[in-house]
Amino acid sequence: MSETRILIVDDHPLFRRGVRQLVEMDPDMTIAGEASNGAEAVEAAGTLELDLILMDLNMARMDGLEALRQIRSNGVDTRLVMLTVSDADDDVVAALRAGADGYLLKDMEPEDLLARIKEAAEGKLVISPQLAAILAGIVSGGRAAPADALSSLTSRELDILRTLARGMSNKMIARRLDITEGTVKVHVKNLLKKLGLRSRVEAAVWAVNHGVS
Amino acid sequence: MSETRILIVDDHPLFRRGVRQLVEMDPDMTIAGEASNGAEAVEAAGTLELDLILMDLNMARMDGLEALRQIRSNGVDTRLVMLTVSDADDDVVAALRAGADGYLLKDMEPEDLLARIKEAAEGKLVISPQLAAILAGIVSGGRAAPADALSSLTSRELDILRTLARGMSNKMIARRLDITEGTVKVHVKNLLKKLGLRSRVEAAVWAVNHGVS
DNA sequence: GCGTGGCTACCCCCTAAGAGGTAGCCAGAT
DNA sequence: ATCTGGCTACCTCTTAGGGGGTAGCCACGC
Numbered sequence: 001m002s003e004t005r006i007l008i009v010d011d012h013p014l015f016r017r018g019v020r021q022l023v024e025m026d027p028d029m030t031i032a033g034e035a036s037n038g039a040e041a042v043e044a045a046g047t048l049e050l051d052l053i054l055m056d057l058n059m060a061r062m063d064g065l066e067a068l069r070q071i072r073s074n075g076v077d078t079r080l081v082m083l084t085v086s087d088a089d090d091d092v093v094a095a096l097r098a099g100a101d102g103y104l105l106k107d108m109e110p111e112d113l114l115a116r117i118k119e120a121a122e123g124k125l126v127i128s129p130q131l132a133a134i135l136a137g138i139v140s141g142g143r144a145a146p147a148d149a150l151s152s153l154t155s156r157e158l159d160i161l162r163t164l165a166r167g168m169s170n171k172m173i174a175r176r177l178d179i180t181e182g183t184v185k186v187h188v189k190n191l192l193k194k195l196g197l198r199s200r201v202e203a204a205v206w207a208v209n210h211g212v213s
Numbered sequence: 214m215s216e217t218r219i220l221i222v223d224d225h226p227l228f229r230r231g232v233r234q235l236v237e238m239d240p241d242m243t244i245a246g247e248a249s250n251g252a253e254a255v256e257a258a259g260t261l262e263l264d265l266i267l268m269d270l271n272m273a274r275m276d277g278l279e280a281l282r283q284i285r286s287n288g289v290d291t292r293l294v295m296l297t298v299s300d301a302d303d304d305v306v307a308a309l310r311a312g313a314d315g316y317l318l319k320d321m322e323p324e325d326l327l328a329r330i331k332e333a334a335e336g337k338l339v340i341s342p343q344l345a346a347i348l349a350g351i352v353s354g355g356r357a358a359p360a361d362a363l364s365s366l367t368s369r370e371l372d373i374l375r376t377l378a379r380g381m382s383n384k385m386i387a388r389r390l391d392i393t394e395g396t397v398k399v400h401v402k403n404l405l406k407k408l409g410l411r412s413r414v415e416a417a418v419w420a421v422n423h424g425v426s
Numbered sequence: 427g428c429g430t431g432g433c434t435a436c437c438c439c440c441t442a443a444g445a446g447g448t449a450g451c452c453a454g455a456t
Numbered sequence: 457a458t459c460t461g462g463c464t465a466c467c468t469c470t471t472a473g474g475g476g477g478t479a480g481c482c483a484c485g486c
Binding site: 367368369370392393395396399400412 | 433435
Binding site: 169170171181185188189192198199200 | 441442443444445446
């Protein structure tokens with residue numbers, strides 16, 4: 001398949017440049033155009049061949065929300081993700097109601113942001129983690145970490161988590177539980193997925209904070 | 214029962230000779246082997262039939278602490294006593310945390326040293342009197358580093374620790390603090406040493422338990 | 427002036443960690 | 457009888473982590 005063509009809309013040239021650099025680190029994505037305000041975005045959305053629009057909210061001539069509305073009312077259904085500093089509930093809700101396919105905060109980690117942009121291009125609804133709670137009550141498909149995450153773990157996974165949370169390496173855990181290191185890795189991998197975490201460090205902190213011991 | 218077989222690990226041949234002479238004054242003990250560095254010690258610990266290892270800390274090819282860790286991680290639980298000139302808190306704590314069964318200073322009186330070695334071979338935890346205070350602090354404070362470990366950290370190291378304890382990778386920390394990943398690694402390395410910990414996972418758990426946030 | 431500690435950055439080297447995948451075995455459920 | 461979930465074990469591949477070292481710059485204290 002050909003590369004994903006993206007329009008970046010933001011009134012700060014430097015920010016656009018940063019996003020361009022980030023996005024084009026991925027060989028499958030390219031910045032097909034830039035716009036510095038909502039009006040230009042509406043224009044570009046109607047003329048360029050686009051797969052995804054990254055839109056700022058706060059812009060001078062026309063803000064992102066209004067631009068989104070005009071784009072949609074022009075019958076353009078290009079995927080569009082808000083990329084902004086505002087974490088206000090109202091902004092999030094309004095953007096999604098107006099037809100945004102995602103809402104990301106500018107202070108995300110770059111590689112995380114890049115991953116979300118890719119997901120958005122693939123058709124997923126992407127939301128910054130901090131906003132997941134807000135979204136839970138509004139959108140049905142929200143992906144917030146389940147409160148009963150602990151009970152979803154098998155007893156073996158709990159064994160591993162408890163040991164991991166004492167700072168043990170996979171090898172030490174393996175020796176202690178008398179299984180191979182490879183098997184420990186499998187359990188760690190699975191429990192990370194179940195808990196929605198990304199590393200054993202997060203798992204250890206999670207375990208301590210949830211009284212797993 | 215048969216005589217106690219001891220491995221002496223020290224990079225000074227003369228010191229080894231002195232210990233050998235001292236130990237073999239006791240008819241129930243014998244020096245079953247000598248090693249001049251940590252690597253040799255790890256090797257010997259895995260092959261010789263031993264009851265006790267006397268290990269120096271400061272050695273060229275592999276220091277005693279690392280040798281101890283490797284021995285333990287090889288699943289060898291032979292009793293092991295550090296025999297060194299260092300009376301630094303950090304060294305004592307690290308050795309005991311790494312699984313040492315004792316920590317003796319080289320400037321002890323010979324007959325006193327011999328008595329302690331016998332005790333160690335019998336299963337006791339032996340500590341040079343001068344270090345008793347340190348040990349008391351460790352035992353009462355549960356696990357973890359010296360009481361003033363936190364205050365020994367520089368402000369930058371605290372920055373790193375706080376961020377690390379949120380599960381961030383070195384790369385993420387670097388981006389957040391606007392330094393290179395290499396520099397983050399340096400700080401992590403140093404704070405691990407100061408806290409007597411062995412991995413970022415232990416550091417994260419330590420941070421949570423000590424309210425570093 | 428000089429040394430020291432703190433922060434930064436880089437080097438090399440090796441191991442640990444994590445994401446994929448396949449697969450065998452077993453117990454409990456259907 | 458077949459299926460499913462859980463536990464085990466192995467594979468490959470890539471990145472992350474951590475130990476060792478050197479070094480420049482700066483601020484502080486002596």
